[in-house]
Amino acid sequence: QVQLVESGGGLVQTGGSLRLSCAASGVIFNYYVMGWFRQAPGKEREFVASISRNGVETYYADFVRGRFAISRDNAKNTVYLQANNLKPEDTAVYYCNADARSNFQTLAEVPGGYWGQGTQVTVSS
Secondary structure, rough: OOEEEEEOOEEEEEOOOOOEEEEEEOOHHHHHHEEEEOOOOOOOEEEEEEOOOOOEEEOOOEEEEEEEEEEEOOOOOOEEEEEOOOOOHHOOOEEEEEEEOOOOOOHOOOOOOOEEOOEEEEEEO
16 A cells, blocks of 8 residues: 655745655655645645656756755655745645656656645745
């Protein structure tokens, strides 16, 4: 049974930083492309970032490029999202996603079937 558990969310001021983590279990982690999505109140879930199986290639939504960085540690079965220069519009629940079939770019359009429970990020102005 695949389990994804996010952590690291919280309340920060505009311009602050957070590091989100997603720990995976029940999987051979390096078989999976990993990604982060987010959902703000009243809005649809949207793609944030994704990373290839070996961690070499990454892909970002335009609205986070240059501010956020996705990385992974396959030895720890964990993917990270370093979120810098946070803005109030970044306020959302952030979800980890895993897919064993697609590539890291396809994940942006077609999320994988495995989701975590989400972690809340709130950015105050």
